[in-house]
Amino acid sequence: xxxxxxxxxxxxxxxxxxxxxxxxxxxxxxxxxxxxxxxxxxxxxxxxxxxxxxxxxxxxxxxxxxxxxxxxxxxxxxxxxxxxxxxx
Amino acid sequence: xxxxxxxxxxxxxxxxxxxxxxxxxxxxxxxxxxxxxxxxxxxxxxxxxxxxxxxxxxxxxxxxxxxxxxxxxxxxxxxxxxxxxxxxxxxxxxxxxxxxxxxxxxxxxxxxxxxxxxxxxxxxxxxxxxxxxxxxxxxxxxxxxxxxxxxxxxxxxxxxxxxxxxxxxxxxxxxxxxxxxxxxxxxxxxxxxxxxxxxxxxxxxxxxxxxxxxxxxxxxxxxxxxxxxxxxxxxxxxxxxxxxxxxxxxxxxxxxxxxxxxxxxxxxxxxxxxxxxxxxxxxxxxxxxxxxxxxxxxxxxxxxxxxxxxxxxxxxxxxxxxxxxxxxxxxxxxxxxxxxxxxxxxxxxxxxxxxxxxxxxxxxxxxxxxxxxxxxx
Numbered sequence: 001x002x003x004x005x006x007x008x009x010x011x012x013x014x015x016x017x018x019x020x021x022x023x024x025x026x027x028x029x030x031x032x033x034x035x036x037x038x039x040x041x042x043x044x045x046x047x048x049x050x051x052x053x054x055x056x057x058x059x060x061x062x063x064x065x066x067x068x069x070x071x072x073x074x075x076x077x078x079x080x081x082x083x084x085x086x087x088x
Numbered sequence: 089x090x091x092x093x094x095x096x097x098x099x100x101x102x103x104x105x106x107x108x109x110x111x112x113x114x115x116x117x118x119x120x121x122x123x124x125x126x127x128x129x130x131x132x133x134x135x136x137x138x139x140x141x142x143x144x145x146x147x148x149x150x151x152x153x154x155x156x157x158x159x160x161x162x163x164x165x166x167x168x169x170x171x172x173x174x175x176x177x178x179x180x181x182x183x184x185x186x187x188x189x190x191x192x193x194x195x196x197x198x199x200x201x202x203x204x205x206x207x208x209x210x211x212x213x214x215x216x217x218x219x220x221x222x223x224x225x226x227x228x229x230x231x232x233x234x235x236x237x238x239x240x241x242x243x244x245x246x247x248x249x250x251x252x253x254x255x256x257x258x259x260x261x262x263x264x265x266x267x268x269x270x271x272x273x274x275x276x277x278x279x280x281x282x283x284x285x286x287x288x289x290x291x292x293x294x295x296x297x298x299x300x301x302x303x304x305x306x307x308x309x310x311x312x313x314x315x316x317x318x319x320x321x322x323x324x325x326x327x328x329x330x331x332x333x334x335x336x337x338x339x340x341x342x343x344x345x346x347x348x349x350x351x352x353x354x355x356x357x358x359x360x361x362x363x364x365x366x367x368x369x370x371x372x373x374x375x376x377x378x379x380x381x382x383x384x385x386x387x388x389x390x391x392x393x394x395x396x397x398x399x400x401x402x403x404x405x406x407x408x409x410x411x412x413x414x415x416x417x418x419x420x421x422x423x424x425x426x427x428x429x430x431x432x433x434x435x436x437x438x439x440x441x442x443x444x445x446x447x448x449x450x451x452x453x454x455x456x457x458x459x460x461x462x463x464x465x
Contacts, residue, residue: 015331016234018226018278020217025201028214041223043331051331055216062279066234077212078329 009047011084014068017042019061044070044081054079091312092176094463095305096124096297097428099421102412103261103290109141109415112293113192114150116418120188120295125306128152131297132184135171137161138417141194141291157183163316165364165453167191168294168420172314172461175298185300192293193415207327207455221454222286222367224326226278229369233280236384238372240280244268245390246368247285247410253397254411256438261290262411285368290413294421296428309428309447312462313350317343319456326454340364343458344378344450351462355379358462359444360430361401362423364452365408371395375403378450378460402440405430420459423449431465 023029023036040061043051054072057080058064070081098119100112107115113136121128128151136144137160145158163170168191175187202221204214213219232238248268254260266284274284299305317339319325324336348354355378363378365371372386380401381389389395395403406412406426409419427447429435447463 016227016231018223018230018280019276020220020223020278021276024217024220025198028204028211028219029217030215039217041218042227045333050333053218053329053331055218066231077216078210078218 008049010073011069011071012044012046012049014064014066014070015043015045015051016066017056017064040064044072046072052079054081057082090180091301091310092179093299093301093305093308094296094311094424094428095299095303095308096120096126097295097425098123099259099294099418099425100292101259102292102415102422105291107291109138109192109194109291109293110146112194112291112418113138113144113147113190116192116293116295117147117151117188117190120297124297126186126297129154131156131186131188133175133178134158134188134190135161135174135178136188136190137163137167137171138191138193139164139167141192141417144190144192147190164457165416165451166316166420166457166459167417168424169314169316169451169459169461172296172421172424172459173316176311176314179298179300185303187298188295189298189421190293190295191417191421193417194291195289195415198289202327209327209329213327213329219327221326222278222281225367225369226281228324229373230280232369232373238387240272241268242372242387242390243280243285243368244271246365246371247271249396250365250404250407250410253405253438254407256436257406257411260407260411261413262407281367281369285410287366287409287412287414290415292412292415292418292422294418294425296421296424307432309431310464312353312464313347314459314461315343315347315350316457316459317346323456325456338377339456339458340374340377340450340452343460347448347460347462348379353446353462355448357446358401358448360405360427360440360447361403362408362427362449363403364450365404365410366414368410370452371403371408374450374452378448397438397440405435405438405440416453420449420451423451424461424463427463431463
């Protein structure tokens with residue numbers, strides 16, 4: 001049997017999160033060119049799918065909360081997720 | 089099944105010193121034998137290990153070259169628990185009637201430093217900053233606090249108790265009391281956990297002498313059960329790129345339930361407990377996972393002081409991992425040592441009042457392993 005890919009929905013709800021407040025050990029961590037800044041990360045529960053670990057690309061890590069909608073995007077590194085504007 | 093007794097127990101001072109991990113191991117083993125009043129030449133088998141400080145069977149150079157079988161155990165956070173289970177089986181199987189169990193370690197400063205490839209993960213997880221164990225602890229309690237109403241204040245109270253109990257424990261590393269406000273203000277590490285809510289990797293050793301009931305003993309405690317389990321599908325563990333949706337399973341829940349079933353006892357009968365407290369959130373969640381309360385009841389129980397030394401269920405009476413640090417190979421046996429001393433009434437300033445009779449210990453660690461014991465006087 002050859003392994004086959006599964007297409008997952010890209011959007012989902014934030015299941016949990018935290019903020020990486022200190023620079024992880026280097027190596028293996030490679031900080032951005034302009035230096036380490038605290039970043040948010042979490043698990044986005046994709047609609048009808050699993051929970052995927054992702055770096056959360058948000059302007060203010062402290063503003064993150066469980067239940068927020070995110071869209072997960074593939075990158076050259078780990079998955080990243082951006083907030084989805086909710087209909088009001 | 090044949091009862092197994094713990095007839096000797098000892099630990100070394102945890103923290104940081106000039107001592108090697110192995111020197112800690114020799115000291116703990118020697119002290120446990122002296123506590124039992126049993127000479128090394130009488131020991132029929134030994135099991136032990138460390139995570140990062142070498143092989144336990146090298147201890148024979150100091151303890152004596154008696155020719156006994158000495159099995160090295162390396163099982164992460166369950167190293168002590170796995171050595172203990174092996175010793176129990178050695179006694180029940182008739183391999184020996186007196187068995188030594190020893191765990192020791194010595195780790196460099198700072199958070200543990202895992203490599204992605206060792207966990208079957210792409211290097212990107214290290215490069216992009218997701219190979220950090222403390223993130224997992226933050227995310228697990230973040231979700232739990234959201235679901236069951238645990239406040240940051242309660243997380244601070246768990247650490248405050250740890251430092252208070254540590255101040256009463258001569259061999260603890262952190263022996264200065266720290267108040268909840270200072271713990272909350274100590275700097276966020278991984279939300280909602282602050283710096284003083286975490287334990288640190290350190291050094292130390294603990295050792296136990298086990299024997300069958302036919303061996304003459306003084307002041308022995310009965311090991312009613314000792315259990316090790318690995319995770320089932322659906323558990324939430326460190327370094328997981330993907331988790332299944334739905335209610336997570338818990339290896340701690342599985343191990344604790346098995347330990348109580350084998351002991352023929354329930355959580356409500358326990359007088360003193362040791363629960364893995366890598367950080368404050370872990371102690372909160374493990375109270376429920378090990379069966380001592382329902383999810384969410386911790387907020388009230390901890391606020392009322394139920395888990396204090398004078399409370400209805402004293403937890404981590406020696407200050408736990410938060411006050412003792414976590415030398416991985418020694419940590420689980422330190423817990424058993426503490427409960428043995430409590431059941432013997434030899435815990436000094438931190439003695440649980442009212443002559444506790446039933447004790448429980450619980451270890452949890454990566455990648456989803458748990459070891460539990462039930463002890464009785």
